[in-house]
Amino acid sequence: MNLENFYNEIIRKLPVVRKNEDFRVDVRVCLSEYIDNVKSLDINLFKSKAEKQDIVAKIQEQSERISEIIDLYYAGQHAIAFEKFQQLFNAPNGILTNIKLYTIQQQSIEEYHDEDGILKSKEVPNIWFRARIFDNKQEHTFKEMFHIPLNKREIVNTQRYSAPGYPCLYLGNTIYSCWEEMHRPRFDDIMFSGFKVKQNFNVYDLRIPKRSCFEGDCFKQVLQCMPLIIACMIQVKNYNYPFKPEYIIPQLLIDTIICNNRKDWKDKHGPCDMPWGVIYTSTHISKDFPYGAEYLENIALPAIKIDGDKNYCEVLASFFDISDPLCYEYEALKENDSHIYFETFITNPEEKLRKQYLESKMGYLENRIKENGNFQMLDYIFINGPQSGIVIPQDGSPVQVEIRASGPCEIVSD
Numbered sequence: 224m225n226l227e228n229f230y231n232e233i234i235r236k237l238p239v240v241r242k243n244e245d246f247r248v249d250v251r252v253c254l255s256e257y258i259d260n261v262k263s264l265d266i267n268l269f270k271s272k273a274e275k276q277d278i279v280a281k282i283q284e285q286s287e288r289i290s291e292i293i294d295l296y297y298a299g300q301h302a303i304a305f306e307k308f309q310q311l312f313n314a315p316n317g318i319l320t321n322i323k324l325y326t327i328q329q330q331s332i333e334e335y336h337d338e339d340g341i342l343k344s345k346e347v348p349n350i351w352f353r354a355r356i357f358d359n360k361q362e363h364t365f366k367e368m369f370h371i372p373l374n375k376r377e378i379v380n381t382q383r384y385s386a387p388g389y390p391c392l393y394l395g396n397t398i399y400s401c402w403e404e405m406h407r408p409r410f411d412d413i414m415f416s417g418f419k420v421k422q423n424f425n426v427y428d429l430r431i432p433k434r435s436c437f438e439g440d441c442f443k444q445v446l447q448c449m450p451l452i453i454a455c456m457i458q459v460k461n462y463n464y465p466f467k468p469e470y471i472i473p474q475l476l477i478d479t480i481i482c483n484n485r486k487d488w489k490d491k492h493g494p495c496d497m498p499w500g501v502i503y504t505s506t507h508i509s510k511d512f513p514y515g516a517e518y519l520e521n522i523a524l525p526a527i528k529i530d531g532d533k534n535y536c537e538v539l540a541s542f543f544d545i546s547d548p549l550c551y552e553y554e555a556l557k558e559n560d561s562h563i564y565f566e567t568f569i570t571n572p573e574e575k576l577r578k579q580y581l582e583s584k585m586g587y588l589e590n591r592i593k594e595n596g597n598f599q600m601l602d603y604i605f606i607n608g609p610q611s612g613i614v615i616p617q618d619g620s621p622v623q624v625e626i627r628a629s630g631p632c633e634i635v636s637d
Contacts, residue, residue: 224263230434232260237431238506239453241460246468247293253453254286261446268442278443285311285318286450289472296471308475313483321448323441325428325502327351327522327542329420334577342574349420350593351394351522351543354401354413360553365545365599368416370526372534383455383470384477384501384523391477392539394418395505396520398585403507403519406462410584414548417592421600422542422627425498426524427480429455431516451476458506477501481525493607493625494538500524514580528605537603541627546596551584554591604628 224232239253261279269275288311295304312318331349336342353368370392371379377388385391395401398415405413429452436445454472461467477500484497505519526536580586607625615622626632 224260225265226268226437229260229264230437233257233449234431237453237456237504238508239457241458241469246457246460247290247297249457250293250454251290253457254289254450257449257453258283258286274443278446281316281447282450285447289450289454292475293468293471297468304471305475305478308472309479309482312476312479318448318451321444322451323428323444323448324425324498325430326423326425327420327502328423334574348593350589351396351418351420352398352401352415352589352592353392353394353418354398354405354415355548356405356408356412357414360414360550363414363548365416365547365597366601368414368545368548369535369601370539373526373529373536374534381465381467381470381474382523383473383506384503385525386474386478390526390536392524392526392536394522394524397514397518397580398589399512399514399580399583400505400519400521402585403505403509404521406507411550411552414550415588415592416548417546417589417596417598418543419546419598420542421544422495424495424542426500426502426522427498429501429503430520431456431504455503456506477523477525484527489610491609493609494527494605495541495607495625495627499527499538513576515576518580531605533602535601537601537605540601540603540629541605544598544600546592546598549588549592549596551588554588600629602629604632 236253236256239249241249243249243252258279261282264275266272266275269278288307292304292307292311295301295307310317328349330346332344333347334342334344355368357363357367370390373390376390379385379388379390381387382391382393384393393404395404401415402408402410402413431452432445432449436442451472455476457469459467459469480499480501484494484499487497488494500523502520502522504516505521508516508519524539524542527538528536531537581590605627607627613622613624
């Protein structure tokens, strides 16, 4: 199998659609199919036959252990399942060595046409989105759009990358992604806020890989990361059921990341220097809308600092400015005509799709938030350093310590 056909097989399989009553069967089947695809890859894509055999063996072992961990979870041995996943993740040649880091940056690149119709690009603030439904849509503020308060843990439900009772901030790269993640409620009932990135931070990349990822130095790395991505991208069969087995591996993953980071935070470095969350492709890819996977990216950021005097995580608060929420119904009423007619003369498929999205209700509201949103920040102050303290050299030379604060602060000695 050549690389093009192999990639098409990957795209066809993701997200994984449940076909069997038993979730464990679905996992084994989809991982087995992936292994067969890798085995069928042309040998000239590898340095040697031995290298291909080694990669196939590692993928088989990882797949078998993922299935074993799910079996343990089903058997009620949750602690052992978590321990086994930690070993799989943190081993010298484990999953961690193959997951790429992705930087959520302050600026992103936006393309546009100038007056002469020439396509150009410019840097713009990087804005993510969060959605909520309120009983009424009047006088809500940015503070209500952050993660569920720490003093209301009891209302935190199970989600793909977070267990019940632990607040997590979920954001979408588009309003469309937020709407799909909410299972398509009536659009005019939703309020959306923009989250403007003001500090670069890293997350683990679990998105559906792009075609370019299967070339060059990252080819073998992506091949070996795919079993984890597959296990994290299985569509939920029964959303109304309390237990969703499709969340087992994603939740074990985020729990492992939290444990690893808390250990490092204690002795090595501060919380802002760690990849605290994940970026992933939504499982709600649909043929109803043409936008595709690039419009359906989400980040999941579990609360980091949970022991302060505030009911929200101050570390996550330092990453974003948040806009007061807006809804399409009210914003459209402010315009004489909110409908911009689609320009049919555009021939480039990607540009045509982007233009179509911008002229949809979702694209219109995104622009309203970006251009007119009242962005504000939550209060925060913390030291981005090890919890065990700062070690001063024996010669007494100064050590630089980063203090992050939402405003001016004063250090007072005892």
